[in-house]
Amino acid sequence: MSRSRSATSVPGVHRRTVLAAAGAVSLSAGAGYALRPTDSQAAGAAEAPVAHSRRAAAAPLAPYTKGTTLASVAAPRNSSGYRRLGDGPGWKRVVRAELAAPKSGRAARRSTLAAFVQFTDLHLTDVQHPLRLEYLRAHDPHAWRPHEALTVPGAISLVERVNALRGAPVTGAPLHFVMTTGDNTDNNAHSELEWFMTVMSGGRVTPNSGDPRHYEGVHNSGLKLYWQPDSTVRDGDKAVGFPHLEGFLAAAIREARSPGLKLPWYSTVGNHDMLPLGCHGSRGDNYLTEAAIGGKKLMTATAAEAKKLQDAVKQATDPKGTGYRDFLKAHARSMRSVTPDEKRAPYTQADYLKAHLDPAHQGVGPVGHGYSSANLDAGTQYYAFRISDDVVGISLDTTDAGGHYEGSIGTAQLDWLARTLKDNKDSYAVVFSHHTSGTMTNTRPDPARPGERRHTGAEVVSVLSAHANVLAWVNGHIHKNVITPHKASGGRSFWEISTASHVDHPQLARVVELVDNKDGTVSLFTTLIESAAPHRTDYADLSQTGLAALYRELSFNAPGAKKTLAGEPADRNTELVLKKG
Template sequence: MSRIHSVAASALGVNRRTVLAAAGAVSLSAGVGYALHPTDSQAATAEPAAGSAAPAAARPFADKSRQTAATSPTPYTQGTTVASVAAPRGGSGYRRLGDGPGWKRVVRGELAAPRPTRVVRRTALAAFVQFTDLHLTDVQHPLRLEYLRAYDQHAWRPQEALTVPGAISLVERINALRGAPVTGAPLRFVMTTGDNTDNNARSELEWFMKVMSGGRITPNSGDPQHYEGVQNSGLTLYWQPGSATRDHDKALGFPNLEGFLAAAIREVRSPGLHLPWYSTVGNHDALPLGCYGSHGDPYLTEAAIKGKKLCDAPVADARKLRAAIKKATDPEGTGYRDFLKAHTRSMRTVTADEKRAPYTQADYLKAHLDPAHQGHGPFGHGYSTANLDAGTQYYSFRISDDVIGISLDTTDPGGHYQGSIGTAQLEWLDRTLGHDKHSYAVVFSHHTSKTMTNTRPDPARPKERRHGGAEVVSVLSSHSNVLAWVNGHIHKNAITPHRASSGGSFWEISTASHIDFPQLARVIELVDNKDGTISLFTTLVESAAPHRTDYADLTQTGLAALYRELSYNAPGRIVSFVGTEADRNTELVLKKHR
């Protein structure tokens, strides 16, 4: 029986019953799949009351992914990095992109030896897609920290105005995939692993929901007709695409593109994913600017929506503010508030806009529960009203007959961009894995095991202990049914084996962001090799935008192509984000423990 498991039952010590209705056969780009539509959760006692209805089973579905290699659909590599990858063309300095050779698949056997017979015996268990770190960005937001670029080049990226058309192009790519790259199995769903938005702004949350579920989006705030941000400020610190200003980026070869800013704020349309999609929260979704536990601060809330924006600051001041963020010496944003007050006279006048206000945890959940954003489901995209009632953002769900998914909330409401989880969630994770011990499990989160180092208390639960990545690894390793921990946050492709002396071993799969080059998502396939091992295939995919840009093409597709090219050439780009060959297209082998 397919279920969405309410976290409220475990977190609060009571059961909440979620009644499921099957969506019926949903026509997916990858074939026939299914979607779950949970209704609102209702509080119940530990045992169902006499006469109460038990959770309803979803309608049976044809699990076409569970076929042997001899009868499975044809592998589908078109549009993946196995077939081709964007690659620079000639010269030095600012470089154009074109079609490059695909990346080979690397077999990794650190956790189990791959046996040659697996290729002809394997059976597909499930296949799905991971999006991570979309960072949909309201680039005109008054609280943005672009001026830190004076000290840290990576603090502002020339491509940031194009996050929305870039993300839509990624949706278009997934919609075009006709099956999984190795097994050809239907793709069951897309999971986002956080930092879906950038500034914790209501404007960005609305854009995210429409990118994923479909709709018309105007990636603009403030003046409805004109861009008002750092890219028409005349400051040489930033790329000024529509003027003759000789800025720092043009000195590196960035083009002069008249009409770029008008195109960047023009309405675009997302078809929405043709698959069900689920959501995981990241620090940029939960905290203002991704690092401040300052929800409810009246000064910063007003500053977010009012008509003043700081675009420039002295290098020494930028260095101090950057250090405070990195070292977490100002987690509640008190020093940041004082910084803004000290630079009031340097602020630019812009158009005020209430849509830029920070959104709360409840706002985030309500947006997912809004029927207007249901798309191909499931209703709530993993979240339920039980989450809303309990003030939680973690849940479990059924991926297939043999596999469950678990979405964690690793953000720390106390502030700072690194993560942790509370005791209630850690214990819930342990119980959930134990309860479903006869199913394989894939765990999703935003933070990686190594970036869960922030154990600052949650202001809403000040007495609850926070737990880091090592403790999460310990819990996962104690359950032999865990296959993988899938996450993001570090904007880098990295795959790490976790070997347990007892219990189970699993793979940690971290995927690069979609804002920094190489701008990727990842397809993950789970297969039973029928030889005592399990294989996890990982295949990276780019957006549907062409590799080669046309500067005269400022359409939605042309902007998505430019988004990739600008990200490749961004000053401060971290080349290592692409990862090694062993972190990209892989086969990850595990011992089978059930």
């Protein structure tokens, strides 16, 4: 199949018009624009978002390993107890040939089609939010993470890492953009959404809510169930080696500064972005909304109560959050007083879109970060965009507004996906979503479209497999590195690339490079990166960088945390080979 894209292969947008609007900047240098953002309305050239990428280095770019997990990975320096981190050996690249045989000499022949960075599951967290379920830790140690107060400096350090990359690691080609694949926030709170937009686009951010003068939450509650960093209380986390850090909480809520990404960035929505606590389709519940912005916070529950609540979440027996609401009402007298804050209110789909379209959060662009006014008018959160001359990107909305943390998509979106792939058959396609194919099992009706059927991940795989131009489906949600080959009849195949989160260790992002090997095959190179923070921590260093380093080390030691999220070597730094469609 020819991959020479004609201008007419992109509905609603003429490439020359867009390039003229962008000052004739080449798409291969990182300009992007939206394609068919909704069923009913395509973005016209006049409103199509266009952005310039970071300028290429003056010296010719070349392959490199520095700053990637090919060179070094944070690793424990001691073998037991609380483990301090330091520089460890890098992870080698693994060639995967399940879908096509790699041919010798391809490195000398290949040309770059596109290169980009994936962020996923940043979970920027307002840790003082009254609706949080920290007390589930009474049953499950990992239901609360001791390091969550540092999500903002951790994410800023990841931005700094990307800004320091010298292009794509394998080819040295310029990076086109960054895509976040959902769960950008944690509690569906306005406070978190503002922090996310500022971290990504640049500016000052104060990761604090409630009392502007000091922290109010479980970290200084005096409860031994939680790490009390500023106190000498012998809590459960200190018993396993967590440090006493005087001044930690003041540092954690101190103003931080983000340089913002020096690349265009695009956004995909996740369940924690759209559902309170990432699991409740409880919009319109006045009690929970008032509780979110109110002055009472529950910090304790029995192990039996915690298990019952967690089981209801995992088994999806309380998708609307009515049981959770009743639980809070029953424990009203056990709540502690905190400072009310309207910024903790849940945000709506429209709020999410407006935040992305806000000029204050444009950064280097594009306007809307993939979303357009057409999405706002139609109430949709899926879109397509031009990555390069030969590659189109497609961002899906896999969150089920009916409740529960697993996903699905509606019929209108599934049909749009098939049409978009067909309309761009002369371009390669990369699909982005939050959920993986295996976690799209929740088919509850969307309250906004009660008569519309919902579709599983298996059905999405079927649609993608029917189009020879699909190279990859890039997603997150499971907080683990997993790369899955999908092979359909007729030789059509693609790779599903799922990447670990940035809230649980090993706190990674991924660079993806698409290359034409000029021998009937295409290779997708994946290279994992950590934040720019040093591997070693210094307990006396509570600067923004020092906190980012501490964020990584605390996440490694978090009680109950899984130690398998880095995946196998074949899920990390790879070359994924495909036959050309």
